[in-house]
Amino acid sequence: MRCLMTILSFLFVVLMANGCQQSSSMARFNRFFDPRPLRVGMTLDTPPLTYKKGNSAAGLEMKFAAGLADFVERRLEVVAVSRENMAKALLNKQVDILMTGLSVADARSQNLMTTDPYLLSGQITLMHLDGYLLYGTGSRNLVTQDVRLGVVKDSKGDTLLKELATRGKIIHFVSPAKGAEALIAGHIDVFLADLPTVTYYAARYIDKGLTPGSTLLTKEPLAWAVHPKNDKLLAAANSYLTSLEQNGELQKILEQEIPFYRNTAYSLKQ
Numbered sequence: 001m002r003c004l005m006t007i008l009s010f011l012f013v014v015l016m017a018n019g020c021q022q023s024s025s026m027a028r029f030n031r032f033f034d035p036r037p038l039r040v041g042m043t044l045d046t047p048p049l050t051y052k053k054g055n056s057a058a059g060l061e062m063k064f065a066a067g068l069a070d071f072v073e074r075r076l077e078v079v080a081v082s083r084e085n086m087a088k089a090l091l092n093k094q095v096d097i098l099m100t101g102l103s104v105a106d107a108r109s110q111n112l113m114t115t116d117p118y119l120l121s122g123q124i125t126l127m128h129l130d131g132y133l134l135y136g137t138g139s140r141n142l143v144t145q146d147v148r149l150g151v152v153k154d155s156k157g158d159t160l161l162k163e164l165a166t167r168g169k170i171i172h173f174v175s176p177a178k179g180a181e182a183l184i185a186g187h188i189d190v191f192l193a194d195l196p197t198v199t200y201y202a203a204r205y206i207d208k209g210l211t212p213g214s215t216l217l218t219k220e221p222l223a224w225a226v227h228p229k230n231d232k233l234l235a236a237a238n239s240y241l242t243s244l245e246q247n248g249e250l251q252k253i254l255e256q257e258i259p260f261y262r263n264t265a266y267s268l269k270q
Contacts, residue, residue, distance in 0.1 A: 037077035040065040041095035044080055048200045048257055049101035049222075060196070060257035061099040064118070064224075068097075071240040072233075087112055090227055097233060098225040101196065107225040115237045117221035119196075119254065123157050125213035126183060126191040126198045135190040136213035142166055142190065150179040150188035157192035160218060176201060184208045194220065196258055203259030212260055 042050045042057055042065070050061040057065075057078045069076035081089045081098075087110035089095050098112070103121070107114045125142070127135045134141045141147060142161070147168035151157040152175060161170055171188055173179040179191040180201040191198075195216065202212040226234045244250035255262040 038069045038074040039077045039079050039095045041079050041081040041098045043083050043100045046101045049196050065099050068240050072236050103220045104223050112225040113228045114223040114225050117223045119222045121195045121220045121222050122216035122218040123160050124195050124198050128209045129211045137215050148188045150191040199259040
């Protein structure tokens with residue numbers, strides 16, 4: 001026992017002597033005693049935020065997760081969760097944090113604690129380029145009788161159309177991918193979804209003439225969710241996010257991972 005304590009004391013002294021800041025040294029010391037991985041829950045179903053690429057997780061949230069794991073000096077472990085059971089997985093401590101394109105409102109409605117937002121999202125329109133002036137700058141022409149609107153059933157876009165009391169024809173789809181395909185085929189005039197999803201499909205089908213709208217029709221800040229009693233991880237995640245904002249990396253990451261984000265009304269520069 002005395003030998004073990006001597007070794008641990010030596011390791012601590014070495015870490016403190018490396019010229020690192022005290023917080024960094026303590027993080028390394030804590031890692032030695034707490035080797036548990038950082039278990040990040042992701043739904044892997046909402047590109048470009050989180051999706052599967054081959055057998056691996058990819059997207060904006062994966063980049064954030066890797067950065068957070070490095071920041072807290074814990075090994076990253078991605079845990080696939082369903083959107084229906086992700087809150088249960090967090091509350092039952094099957095994961096440490098949810099990083100999966102979750103809105104602050106949705107998280108708090110499920111009694112989850114959220115970090116500071118990293119992105120202001122919301123519902124925007126997807127249309128052909130020649131329909132941008134009609135549908136890309138606001139909701140005025142989304143309520144006319146002759147417009148054909150596409151939306152995923154029971155989504156926030158579906159709720160928005162009900163609130164707008166549109167007189168147009170609403171066509172429901174099982175996924176954004178099916179909605180984008182219908183738009184390309186000319187079966188609808190405009191498709192509504194959240195900002196990252198719309199920009200993803202606009203970029204994917206840019207050769208088909210699709211373009212995103214430039215006006216947020218709703219405001220839905222996105223954040224990460226942690227267990228209501230995990231103040232330590234909440235503080236660490238917020239510190240990581242603050243560091244990204246201060247060194248300009250947050251803007252760079254958003255521009256890299258979200259198509260059309262750079263120099264638009266969505267950009268943090270505006």
